[in-house]
Amino acid sequence: MSNPKALLPGWEDLEISTQIIIREAKERGISVDVIDRKENFLRLKQGSHVEFVKEASKTRLDSLMTYLVMENKIASKLVLSENGVRVPIGRNYGVFADAIGDYAFFQNKKKVIKPVTTNFGIGIGISNPNDSLESFSYFVKEAFSHSSSIIIEEFIDGPEYRFLVLGDEVVAVCNRVPANVVGDGVQSIAELIQEKNKDPRRGEGHITALEKIQMTEVERLVLSGMGYDFSTIxxxxxxxxxxxxxNISTGGDSIDVTDVVHPEYKTIALQAAKAANAVICGIDIISSAIAEKPNPNRYAVLEINFNPVLYIHEFPYSGKPRAVGDKILNLLGFT
Structure with a gap:
């Protein structure tokens, strides 16, 4: 596979999803003005047809209120459940003491504790059944540090899949695998990370197809929970x-499964997008049997993403690449 770092020489400072849109626009003879490089804000012109595109997938096709509903997990969960979409069971909180007060309610369950408004998986914690009050409190505090409201909900077991919805079509699906290394019986975890990070597709700052795996306090804590550290072999x-x-943004791997998923899951993703009146969005579904007919006990729609990245589908870690940037230009009416 070619190295997406060189996708568009001279534009490498832009996030790779934006580079994808620019590449597709130039191939169609659409003129591209970068209005604000740091914001990845573009103006596209084809004759008298002008469109603004921000961060590759924010366009005039979705209203501000649609963005706000998708961004707010309480609002998005409400519209999903009211439209018959299976979502995890849980509660939301605006006060730290109220969340801690429900420790006993969630004590024997595996649960996810997350900020109401977050992206890239920031501030999300997973608390195991019968976790100590101290551990539970840590996750609650962490979630509140990123948002004034948080959600605590049941943990649904299984891999997580991103369904990219463009208009009335699911154009790509990928399995997002958390940052990981595979042992060889010789190298330490730190050495395996360094080895995996040598992949030219891995970089930092969303300008490459994949992100480098980090070795921060977060990763150290996850390893510690397994009795491991970076020196473990x-x-x-x-x-x-x-x-x-x-999240791919924290060193995960994207694996294309578009041709594997059961068609009814694509229907569910479209139903979820319609519930929020979204034209361009990413639907995150967790399922332990994605190739089989959906069973409500084995899947749930986790959230709707208002700014889905394109590069995880165009440049998957493994599997078939999907041409998704092209489809956004089609939706915007470019020829």
Missing amino acids: PKKGEQVFLRKNS
């Missing part, structure tokens, strides 16, 4: 996860 073939969230 995993067994040959052992997969060690360094993050609990599956």
Whole structure:
């Protein structure tokens, strides 16, 4: 595979999803003005047809209120559940003491504790059944540090999948695997991370197809929970996860599964997008059997994303690349 770092020479400072849009626009003879480089804000012109595109997937096609509903997890969960979409069962809180007060309610369940408004998996914690009050409190405090409201909800087991919805079509689906390394029985976790980070597709700052795996306090804590540290030598073939969230932005791997998912899951993703009146969005679904007919006990729609990245589908870590930037230009009416 070619190195997406050189996708558009001279534009490498822009996030790679924006580079994808520029590449597709130039191939169609659409003129491109970068209005604000730091904001990845573009103006596209084709004759008298002018469109503004921010961060590759924010366009006039979605209203401000649609963005706000998708961004706010309480609002998005409400519209999803009211429209018959299976979502995890949980509660939301605006006060730290109220969340801590429900410790006993959630005590024997595996649960996710997350800020109401967050992106890239920031501030999200996973608390195991019968976790100590101290551990539970840590996750609640962390979530509140990123948002004035938080959600605590049931943990649904299984891999997480991103469904990219463009208009009335699911154009790509990828399995987002949390940052991980696979042991060879010789190298330490730190050495395996360094080795994996040598992949030219991995960089920092969303300007490459994949992000480097970090070795911060977050990763250290995840390893500590397994009784490991960065000097641990995993067994040959052992997969060690360094993050609990599956975001590609924190070093995860994107694996294309568009042709594998059961068609009814695509219907569910479209139903979720319609519930929020969204034209361009990413629907995150967790499922333990994505190739089989959906069973409500084995899946849930986790959230709707108002600014889905394109590069995880155009440049997957493994699997078939999907031409998704082209489809956004089609939706905007460019020829």
